[in-house]
Amino acid sequence: MTDTRLAQGDTAPDFTATTDDGSFTLSEHRGKHVILYFYPAAMTPGCTTQACDFRDSLSALAAAGYEVVGISKDSPEKLAEFREAEGLTFTLVSDPELAVQQAYGAWGEKMNYGKVVEGSIRSTVVVDPDGDVELALYNVKATGHVTRLRRELGVD
Template sequence: MSDNRLTAGDTAPEFTATTDQGTFSLADQRGKHVILYFYPAAMTPGCTTEACDFRDSLDALQAKGYEVVGISKDTPEKLAEFRESEGLTFTLVSDGDKAIQEAYGAWGEKLNYGKTVVGSIRSTVVVDPEGKVELALYNVKATGHVARVRRELGVDA
């Protein structure tokens, strides 16, 4: 498994990356809570479930001051297709070289159908307004994950 896993209180690694709609920089988010969620691939069943759960929870999360950012190794073009097909209204970051996933401990060995493979580890890291890790969850399941994040952050359903 990745040895870069973050825990609450760690400084969140800075990054600027391409999105399907321009660029995103974590430094520009100072003063806000940011939910960074890492997923393996756009338009796959589990990732679609998770993205739609975040989409459907976005108003409640934003009402409590949280922004949502999805990060995967997909190209900006694939992310645009994902946004369009699922009506996603939050930022989607392209991490083609996997540098962001590696910095956040969301890339490495994982079990996939009983086999050890190297790839994206479904994870969520919440960054506080000062750029520190507020919450870090690794190896999460797509189904029910957003509800867990909301519970952990005290965002009512």
């Protein structure tokens, strides 16, 4: 099942989800730019590369008014292990029921090693201070994505 993808100007679906150290509710972050990035699995090579790129860009993104939130189907325990192993300092959301990924069009059919499978689609949705989609990128590559995102957002 592939859900509808979001586009610039759409209202970002609100959600509350468990994190590795509590919970996160999107609407509680109104007034800020929130980068929601969806990734398949913590502690895999591509996802680690992407998470570390966000970690290394966090100060520049924060200085420009952006908050980063990573979302996967991993358990809070695995997310805590990922945070510890990689020194991650941004919010990690657990979405084992896939509700958030489906609402954002980040779950569905994708190609994996030449086969069509259903899974997490590496995606990034930037939510503006009013709760609308500022930017939506789907099927992004793990390597170089944060650099591309910073360029598109005008963050040096």
